[in-house]
Amino acid sequence: MKQDTKGQVFRIGDMLAPVLDDAQKAALAGASQMHFDFSSKAILDAAKAQTGLSDFGKMDFVERLDLWCECVEEDEFLSPVGRAGLWPMFVRYAATRLRVEDLCKRHPEILDIDIDSPIIVGGPPRSGTTHLLGLLSADTRLRSLPWWEAIAPVPAAEDAPTASDSNPRWTKAQAGWEQQDAVLPMMRYMHEFSPDHISEDIELQALDFSSYLIEWLAYVPRWRDYYLSHDQSGTYAYLKKGLQVLTFLKGPNRWVIKCPQHMEQLPVLYKTFPDATFVITHRDPVGSIRSTLSMALYASRVLRTKSDPEEPKGYWIDRYKTLLSRCVRDRDCLPEDQAIDVYFHEWIKNPDPILRQIYAKADLPLDEDTLQALHQYHRDHDPAVNGKVKFDLEGDFGLTAEDIRQHFQFYFDRFPVEVEVR
Structure with a gap:
């Protein structure tokens, strides 16, 4: 049984020279x-064999899958664990796409369903978007995407409930979470993937083999450049x-979804969901980047063949510049009566006024019972009290806050973000 870690602060002391435990x-x-054959043919054949289906719908995604596979092979420091995680993930996306296309062929009325006035959260990675999504998802009038459903949105035959297991998809997700938790136990305090954790909608984007997803799992600059230079409307x-x-x-409840990537895709997001309420979070980039760099360096003990702080430093500071500069460029494409900017320094002091503004923008009543339910979720899931990792920017990366912040004056000029990390 896991010990109670509420209120504890952890310092990972072996970031630069990891001492691997037995599970790692x-x-x-x-x-x-x-051995894994990272080719589109091998992956698509595996998905066909798994599902007994063969129609992937529009096949333009194969070009992107080919590039994913090439980038994985080009990543010279990707570890065997990294490869062993990516290959079944690619197969899972292909198999799920087959099931989606099959269901839509059998029920063409699916494509006439309105996604009515969703609430969509975007913002820098590691800026509180996950907690905000979970908080809104505590409102039972809203439909969200728990991790167990995100990784298997269309149930297969073996996912049917049995007398001993009412939800096999949840059970599989729990097994995966336990496996990850055993190998990277500190990750639970940085980014949880338990079955009921509310997932990003990037899992649905990945069925089209696009998004910035694999940037988090491998070193793929060629994919990054391709993704950023191609229209994401499809x-x-x-x-x-x-x-x-x-x-x-599963029913027509109003959706609440989120993905940090939306921050750099605001025009296409608005075009796809023109009646949405858009909630854009903002945080001192140093706070977000410090967290991202530390998470990457910690995971590198099993996902990379070296733990080199220069690798995440060289990638993610520049990547955040692209993300935030596109938000600065495109923020005004969102109608003001449908959008709200949420500032981290205000949110952590008192979320209630911000919640009321979000609900007002969404034209959704926020009564006292619902507010109390959101308060309870906040108490149960507050990252500040459930145990957290203390990051050491200078000790682990040889960087000061100003070394990073100097690259982001354009962002502070556009949004009244408060300096968080000194």
Whole structure:
């Protein structure tokens, strides 16, 4: 049984020279014995064999899957554990796409379902978007995407409830979470993936083999450049299709979704969901980047063959510049009566006024009972009290806050973000 860690602050002291525990050594040893064919043919064939289906719908995604596979092979420091995680993930996305296309062929009325006035959260990674999404999801009038459903949105035959297991998809997600937690135990305090954790909608974008998802799992600058230079309308249309399928399967509640990537895709997001309420979070980039760099360096002990702070430093500071500069460029494309900017320094002091503003923008009544339910969620899931990792920017990365902040004056000029990290 896990001990109670509420209120504890953890410092990961071996970031630069990891001391692997038995679970990490076993994971690396086991994965090193595996072989994976990172080719679109092998992945699509595996998905066909898994599902018994063959129609992937529009096949333009194969170009993107090919590039994903090439980038994985080009990543010279991707560890066997990293490869062992990515290959079944690619197969899962392909198999889920087959199931989505099959369901839509059998029920073409799915594509006529309205995704009515969703609430969509975007913002820098590590800026509180996950907690805000979970908080809004505590409102039972809103439909969200728990992790167990995100990774298997269309149930397969083996996912049917049994006398001993009422939700096999949840059970599989729990097994995956326990496996990850055993290998990277500090990750639970940085980004949880338990079955009931509310997921980003990026899992539905990935069915079209796009998004910035694999940037978090491998070093893929060639994919980054391709993604940033290509219109994402088709992928966002597939996101909408995924929501239509889930609505068909489980009911018509109003959706609340989120993905940090939306911050750099505001025009296409608005085009896809023109009646949405858009909630854009903002935080001192140093606070967000410090967290991202630390999470990447911690995970590198099993996902990379080296733990080198220069690698995440060289990638993510510049990547945040692109993300935030596109938000500065495009923020005004969102109608003011449908959008709200949420500032981290205000949110952590008192979320209630901000919640009332969000609900007002969404034209959704916020009564006292609902507010109390949101308060209870906040008490149960507050990152500040459930145990957290203390990051050391200078000790682990040789950086000061100003070394990072100097790159983001354009962002502070546009949004009244408060300096958080000194």
